[in-house]
Every structure is written in structure tokens, then in C-alpha cells.
Amino acid sequence: MPGWLPRAMVMALALYGCFQLGSWAFDQLIGLLTNILIAFFLALAIEPAVSRMAGRGMRRGLATFVVFLGVLIAGAGFVVLLGSMLAGQIVDMVEDFPQYLDSVINWVNETFRTDLSRVEVQDSLLHSDWLQRYVQNSATGVLDISTTVLGGLFRLLTIFLFSFYFAADGPRLRRALCSVLPPARQAEVLRAWEIAVDKTGGYLYSRGLMALISGAAHYVLLVTLGVPYAPALAVWVGLVSQFIPTIGTYLAGALPMLIAFTVDPWYALWVLGFVVVYQQFENYVLQPKLTSRTVDIHPAVAFGSVVAGTALMGAVGALIAIPAIATLQAFLGAYVKRYAVTDDPRMHSSHRWSRGEPVLTRIRRAIRSRRERDREG
Template sequence: MTTPAPKRAAADTAATSGAVRESMPPWLPKAVALVLCAVAALVAGWWLFVQLQGLLVLILVSLFLALALEPAVNWLHQHGVPRGPATAALMLGGTAATLAFFSILGSMLVGQVLALVGELPEMTGAVLNWINSTFRTRISPTGLLTEVSSASGLIQSYANSVLENVWGAGTTLLIGLFNGLTIALFTFYLCADGPRFRRTICSVLPPRTQAEVLRAWEIAIRKTGGFIYSRALLATACTAAHYVVLILLDIDYAFALALWIGVLSQFIPTVGTYIGGALPVLVALLQGPWPTLWILLFITVYQQFENYLLQPRITALTLDMHPAVAFGSVIAGAAILGPPGALLALPAGASMQAFASSYIRRYEVTEHPLVSPEAEAPADDAPPEDPPEPSSPDTAEPGAAPPAGPGARAAGDPEPAGDGA
């Protein structure tokens, strides 16, 4: 009796699905589910990172400041001061120094602007006289004033646009103030409760990993604190030296200009001296060419003195980085995180360099002129000649003695005894 066609088709379908099910590996559904969960977790993590990027940058800056304050807080704590008051005193001192720095520079800027406004009529008259005498024109100050007055509508519209942006500027100021208070709060807790914070982190790690984490933390504290304190010492020396020279040259706002060049020259590597020295040169230019020339010469000479004598001795044990590497690190940090990245680049790079050097095995380098800058060059630049190869009897010159081999005898030696053949 034959099976009906519908029942036979259903049986074939069931047999085929059973074969497919038997051929599929049992781990494949679980693997697909794990891959989908991993992709979803990565997408959620990236979205969360984008949303919290501002907060993460604030925490990173706070961690850097806490590492910088840690050596001084530890020193005060060893001398009987609790960690909380020690951290608060150091943070208040740093805030006061920062506000004093910007207030001094602000007073200098306001003074320069007021002086420029007071000298503007005389400077305008001198410029107009030079233009009239050079180009044979007849521009009068009164006509120029009329032209400027006719542009008052444009100036008024610009002033109105500035007033409209006051609300945006105020909002930006409030956001900056809130970020500063957030950084101060995180810095205080990370530094004052540093031992407890590190104990909490190490409590979830195995013992060997705890040792590595604490070692990395210690290196970061030493390098970051050394960076801040060595730069502060170099900035003090640079400020004092330039202040003396500016006083001798009788340049206005000597202390503000010296402080400006001292801070910028130390916290912006390689080119900070020249960027900071541009402002004293411009101020000296208003007083004549000779003060400008002398201050420019002193800035150049002091930069060389600092690079080759002062800085290597101060930063030998704190931040041993090549200037080119330091400059590249600052550019990379600024490209990644902006101004906070430029500030964090040097101590972060020095910490990673010190931590990696603990695990890199080094070997003794073979002496060679290419690796010994102080070694004298050989007298003859030509490469040494290879020793001459021994000539075969067929190519030897006529009358030349055959080469001495293992069985050769010298001239005058008796012949060896034969075999008796």
C-alpha cells in the first residue's frame, strides 16, 4: 500500500530538518548570542562614553592634580598634619597663586590699553603727517574724524551684537566656574583619601596585580609631582632673571612681563620661551630699538643657558624626556583632549616611559662610531681593506715561493725521509 503524497512530503521535510539540526554544531547558537551581546555592549559603552566625555575629562584632570599634590601632602602628613587640612591648604595656596598671576597680567593689560588710548591722538597725527609727506596727500585729522563718525552706525550695530552675546558669555563663565568647582572637589577627595581609595581598588584585584598597580601608581606620583615642582623651580629662576634684566632696561611692567615669560617658558616645552618672550619684546619696542634688542638677546642667551646647564640638573631625577619627545607629546595631548591634554601629556608620557622601562630588557651596546657621538672619527674614512687571499700555485708570479702550508718546509730544512720505495 503506497503512502499518500502529503504524508510523504511531510516526512521528507522532517527528515531534512533533522539532518540540518544534526549537522549544526551545538555551540553555534550560543556563540551567535555572545557575539550579539558583545556588539550591543560595545555600542552601549561607546554611547555612554560620548555622553560622559566631559565628566571623564574632569576626573582625569582631577587625578593629575591629585598626583601632583600627593608628595607635598605626604610630607606634611609625616610631620603631623592630617591629610585633609594639608590638601586644603595646598589647594588654597595654588588657587591664590593662579588668581594672583591672572590679576597681575590683567592689570598690565589694562595699563597698556590705557596708555595706548592716551597716546593714540599723537600716534595718529604722526602717521598722518608721514602719509601726507610720503604720498603727497592732504588728509586732515578733522576729515578723518568725520569719516570715523560716519561709521558710527556700523560701530553701534557691532556693539549691539556684543551686548546680545553677553548672555552667552555669562553662561560660559558659569559653566567654567562649575567645572572648576567639580575639579576641586574630585581633587580634594582623591588626594585627601588617597590611601583609602587605593585600598578600595586593590581589594578587588589579586595580590600580584595589586603589586603592579601600586607600583604604577607610585611611579605616576613621583613623575607627576617631580614635573610640577621642577617646572615651578625653573619658572621661579626664569622669572627672577628676566625681572632683573627688565628692571635694568627700565621697561614698564617688569614683574608682570617676567612672570609671564617664566610661566609660559616652563609649561610649554621647546617653544614656550619664544612665545612668552614675544610680549616683553613688543612692550620694549614701544620704548625704543635698543631695549628691544637687549631683551631679545637676553631671552635667546637664557634659553641656551637653561637648556644646557640649568634644566638637566633640575629635571635629571624627575622628568627625563627628550625635548623633541616632550614637544610631540604636548601636540598629541592637545589633539586628543585639547588644553587639558596638553597639560597632562608630559607627566603621563614620563610615567609610561618609566613604567615601561621596568619591563624592557636592555643589552650592552657594541662600541661603534655610529653609537658613540664623543668618539673620534678614524683617520682614514675609507673602509679597511680585506686581507689578500692566498694565491694558488697556478696564478703565482714566476720566481715566487709557494705558500707555506701545513706540510710545507722552510728553505734549508732537510728533506723528509722517503718511504723506501
């Protein structure tokens, strides 16, 4: 046996063991790493506001706390508005349930010539076996729901804690990172960091402004039509339509259309028409002006990045996909050399072959000239 073979086998086993240990550690820490990634992008988003407040003399930690307090207040207000809308709808459904049940029973009696009564139906439902099993399963699932809620709160607290430290200690973090790199690499890291801050913050701020405009426009429409829960629906439309690209407007408009349909079916058509018209106004007038200096990426690239982010990381990937792609595009654009495009007619969409001649005419001329050459030959 060669003398190097035992050492090679030990080295291979050691590498395999390290790989297995690393895979196990990554699987165990994937949740924490995802939370850190979300916290990092959140810190990048609030970095411009924190730096601006710190530049005016406020301590960076206090500025970060003020920004986070505003974010928490806005998030709590959104949850309260949607919660009040859902609670109101549930209360109305519970109050109107006897009327719905009477109408269904009357339709069944008239259609199938039966003699049902609401009291009999209610007694049969209350004493049915499937309802008792459902109640038992719900009672046993309360602990699981409580665990899920507590886990979500702990994850949210972890994200806010890491993002607070990333934003408050941003300059110190950059100095610590650059201290282990040569000067040339330090400039590249700082440039990439600056691009990430500009793109992430610009994306969120531009989307927030468009969400405000969209929510205000839909609020005016819903109030004019007399649709209930207009503030909550306007906030829903503004946020969902802006933070889900391409199809977010239509997904967000489905809920106001459903609520408007309960008031008057024609109101749902009015809401649908307004959503379509506002989408065109946003795509061709509002969005180019607000996002041309922040995240100027093609809509197809944006939609594809969201799909890819969702496939890789779920909802988290969908949220951070667009600023990540915009950062990568801007960073690569700083190093990719571009050349002037030649003035060739084929570069224009209105190009026609052979100085404006149709292609068919050109083919016929070629066939005719070939026949003439054959005759001469």
C-alpha cells in the same frame, strides 16, 4: 534555518546597540572624564606635599586644603598681574589714540595730497554702518560670553573638587582599588601609583623652581632696562617658558620684547640676546641638575609627547603629556630587562672603519687588490 542563527542575530543586534549606547554615553561624558583626568594628575602633583604635611601630624583633609589655598593664591596673583598689565596697556592705547590718529592723518595728507581732519574721520567712523553692526553683534554676544565664563568657572570648580577628594582620600582610594585585585597585582598597582606620584610631583616642582629662577633673572633685566610692568612680564616668562617645552622660552620672550620695543628698539635686542643666552644656560647647566632625578626624558620625546597630547586633548593634553610619558617610561623601565653593551668601536661616535682608516682609503685598496687579481688571472 539553523537554530543558532536567530540567537546569533539577536546577540549581534544587542552588541551593536550596546556599542551605540556606549559611544553616545562617552560623547556625553567626555567633558566630565577630561575634568577627572586633570583632577587626578593635579592630585598626583600635590600628593608629596600633602603626605609630608600629614606625616607631621596634620589631618590629611586640612593639609590638602592648605596646599590648594596656596595654589589658588598663586594663580590669582598671576591673573591679577597680567590683568593689570593688559589694563594699563589698554588705557595707554585709548589715551594715545588721538595722537596716533593725528599722525596717520598727517601722513595720509602729505603722501596723497588730501585734506582730511580728525573730526571728519571720527564722525564718519561713529556713523558708519559697520560700526553699528559690530555694536549690535557685540551686544547679542554678551550672553554667549557670560555662558562661556560661567561654564569655565563650573569646570574649574569641578576639577578642584575631584582633585581635593583624590588627594585627601588617596590612601582610602588605593585600598579600595587594591581590595578587588590579587596580592601580586596589588604590588604592581601600588608601584605604578608611586611612580606616577614621583614623576608628576617632581615634574611640577622642578618646573616651578626653574620658573622662579627664570622669572627672577628676567625681572632683573627688565628693571635694569626700565621696561614697564616688569613683575607681570617676569611671571609670564617664568611660567610660559617652563610649561611649554623646547619653544616655550622664545614664545614667552616675545611679549617682553614687544613691550621693550615701545620703550627703545635697542632694548628689544637686549631682551632677545638675554633670552637666547639664558636658554643655553638653562639647557646645559640648570635643567640637567634639577630634572635628572625627576623627569629625565629626551627633549625630542618631550616635544613629541606635547604635540601628540595637544592633538589628542588640546591644551589639557599639552599640560599632562610630559608627566604621563615620564611615568610610562619609568614604569616600563622597571620591567624591561637591559643588557650590558659590547665594547665595539661602532658604538662610539668617533668610530672609523678599519682601525681608524677612512672609508675611501679602504674602498680604493679593495679596488686595487681586485685589479691585481684580475691581472694575475
